[in-house]
Amino acid sequence: MTKLASILIGGDCGPTHGPQQGFPVESYTHLVAPYLRDADFRFVNCMRTYSDRGVKSDHAPQVCQPVEMSTLFTGGLFDAVTMANNHSLDAGPEAMLDTRKLFLEKGLQVTGAGRDLDEARQPAIVEKAGVRVGYLGYTSVATAGTDAGKGKPGVVNIRVKTSYETRGPHQPVRVWTSPIPQDLARLTEDITDLRKKVDVVVLAYHAGAIRLPRIVSDYQVAVAHAAIDAGADLVVGHAPHIPKAIEVYKGKVIFYSLGVFAMTKSFAAPAWTNEPAWAQGAVRNFMDLDPAYPLMPYGKDCTLALLAKAYVSPQGVAKVSFLPVKFDSRYRPEVLRAGDPRFEEVVEYMKWASEDMPHKFDIENDEVVVTAS
Numbered sequence: 154m155t156k157l158a159s160i161l162i163g164g165d166c167g168p169t170h171g172p173q174q175g176f177p178v179e180s181y182t183h184l185v186a187p188y189l190r191d192a193d194f195r196f197v198n199c200m201r202t203y204s205d206r207g208v209k210s211d212h213a214p215q216v217c218q219p220v221e222m223s224t225l226f227t228g229g230l231f232d233a234v235t236m237a238n239n240h241s242l243d244a245g246p247e248a249m250l251d252t253r254k255l256f257l258e259k260g261l262q263v264t265g266a267g268r269d270l271d272e273a274r275q276p277a278i279v280e281k282a283g284v285r286v287g288y289l290g291y292t293s294v295a296t297a298g299t300d301a302g303k304g305k306p307g308v309v310n311i312r313v314k315t316s317y318e319t320r321g322p323h324q325p326v327r328v329w330t331s332p333i334p335q336d337l338a339r340l341t342e343d344i345t346d347l348r349k350k351v352d353v354v355v356l357a358y359h360a361g362a363i364r365l366p367r368i369v370s371d372y373q374v375a376v377a378h379a380a381i382d383a384g385a386d387l388v389v390g391h392a393p394h395i396p397k398a399i400e401v402y403k404g405k406v407i408f409y410s411l412g413v414f415a416m417t418k419s420f421a422a423p424a425w426t427n428e429p430a431w432a433q434g435a436v437r438n439f440m441d442l443d444p445a446y447p448l449m450p451y452g453k454d455c456t457l458a459l460l461a462k463a464y465v466s467p468q469g470v471a472k473v474s475f476l477p478v479k480f481d482s483r484y485r486p487e488v489l490r491a492g493d494p495r496f497e498e499v500v501e502y503m504k505w506a507s508e509d510m511p512h513k514f515d516i517e518n519d520e521v522v523v524t525a526s
Contacts, residue, residue, distance in 0.1 A: 157464040157471055158282040160355070161192035163414030164391035164458060167200035167240075168484065169215045170417045170448060171222050176484070178224050181415040184487045188460065188476065189230040193281045196288050197414055198357060198391045199226060199234040199241075204251035207244035215418050217244035220255070225415065227259035233277035235290030235357040237265025237308045238392065242299040246306040265290025265357070266301070266308045273301035273309040274339070276347050284465050287351035291340055292359035293332070293372060294392055311336040311360075313372045330372040337376060341383035348384035353465045356385045359392045361410055364422070364452045365439050367506050369398050369409050377407045386470045389461050394451035395440075396459050396503060399475070400510040401525045406473040412458035413449070417484050421450035448484060456480045457499050460488065462520060474520040475503075490519045 170176040182189070189195050200216075207217035226234060234256060241249045253263050262277035276289040293311045301307030311332050318327040340356075347354050358376060362368045377388045381402055388407040390397070397410035424436035440452035449455050458478040464471045477489045477499035489496040500514065500521055513526045 156282070157466055158193040158284045159191070160194040160196070160286060160353070160461075160463040160465060161189060161476075162195075162355070162357075162389050162411065162461040163197040163486075164411030165200050165394055165416055166197045166225065166414040167216075167218070168222075168225070168415050168417040169201070169218065169419065170484075171219070176417070178222055179228065180483060181225055181485055182228075182230055184481070184485050185460075185478075186230060188488050192462075193284070194279055194286050195231045196233050196235070196277075196355070196357065197226070197231055198238060198290075198359060199236050199252070199256075200238060200416065202241065202244045202248040202252040203255060204244070204248035206251055207248035210243045213240060213243040216240045217248065223252070223255060226256065227261055231261060232279045233262035233264065233288050235265040235288070235359070236263055237273070237290035237292040237295075237310070237357070238359040239292065239294045239296050239299075241266045241308050242296065242306070250306055262288075264288055265292065266306075268306050269304055270301040270307075270309065273307060274343055276343070278351060284353065284467055285351040286353045286355065286465065287347040288355045288357060289343060289347060290357045290359070292392075293376065294360055309339075311340060311376060330370045332372050332376050332379075337379055340376065341379055344380055344383040344385050352467045353387070353463070353470055354385045355463075356380045356388045358388055358390045360390060361393045361397065363393045364395060364436055364455075365393065366395060366452075366454055367397065373409060374400075377409070378402055381405045381407070387461070387463055387473065395454040396457055396499075396506060398507040398510045399503060399512050399523055400507070401512050401523065404525060405470075406523050408459065408461050408475070411461055412478075413451070413455055413480075413486075414458065414460075415484070415486055416451075417448040418450060419448065425450070445482070446480070446484070449480065454502070457502055458486060459499070459503070472522060474517070474522045476520060488519075491516055
């Protein structure tokens with residue numbers, strides 16, 4: 154019987170507090186490093202840039218980070234990162250390109266962002282243990298103007314069309330979202346092409362309503378389903394900073410959001426500080442901040458997270474599971490073990506978040522195996 158290789162995938166990553174604030178960079182992965190070292194393939198989403206040429210933007214000054222903070226990614230615990238997200242160009246295109254170059258020089262593959270659209274569309278292809286895995290990064294929440302183009306640095310983005318259904322003043326407006334067809338066709342083309350080159354295709358999709366529990370947008374489902382129809386074996390989402398639903402579609406697993414892998418930030422979003430509580434749509438009405446975690450101002454649920462895990466061979470994906478994660482007081486992700494009340498807390502949360510999505514959870518040792526219901 155062929156020995157199965159393992160893939161371990163984390164969500165949003167990019168703490169802003171380093172040694173000068175009393176947070177050694179290596180401390181963020183201290184508790185999770187044994188699990189990463191034990192896996193054959195390790196992927197994560199990079200939310201910051203690391204360059205001496207970074208420009209601090211007013212809306213996201215935390216993105217511009219000193220180069221020494223990049224060792225969280227380049228220290229040997231990861232094989233590839235996606236940079237297809239809403240922050241990769243917040244410190245300017247030069248900082249993004251410097252970060253990409255730095256990662257490549259350190260042996261870390263990059264997908265989802267580049268000096269032009271062709272480069273941004275390139276997947277990371279990693280071969281280990283006789284298995285070739287393709288990791289492809291896309292987003293639907295790119296900051297305006299940061300889409301990659303011909304001769305234009307940026308990220309690879311699927312734009313979204315939004316429409317509204319009014320149901321009277323006594324009911325909330327129904328928001329309908331759908332991916333722009335030509336952008337979705339680009340994704341399916343990339344997956345079809347990648348399918349011919351590798352044994353396993355993983356789509357990293359940075360999308361969804363940030364901080365709002367349980368909510369999965371229509372366009373996310375449409376994109377994830379289209380990706381699997383085109384040949385993807387696994388879809389892993391991030392962006393909301395909290396875990397969201399898990400779905401099994403045509404036998405393939407979709408993680409709509411893994412939550413945070415390692416993130417800190419010194420200030421809360423304007424939605425918490427500028428919107429009055431009574432205002433319709435105010436984020437603070439859906440999720441309070443956790444005063445015990447002032448440097449993770451993403452809502453109380455952000456202290457729960459998942460590591461997606463897949464067992465693979467040259468024949469494809471044999472099994473998919475997740476490792477429940479919770480953060481300690483030093484903002485370190487800790488993989489939980491069965492029997493720990495916190496393990497059950499994460500599992501129960503995922504049952505709630507995944508309600509009405511086709512899935513089945515079974516606990517095997519310290520993993521939660523995901524299968525069709």
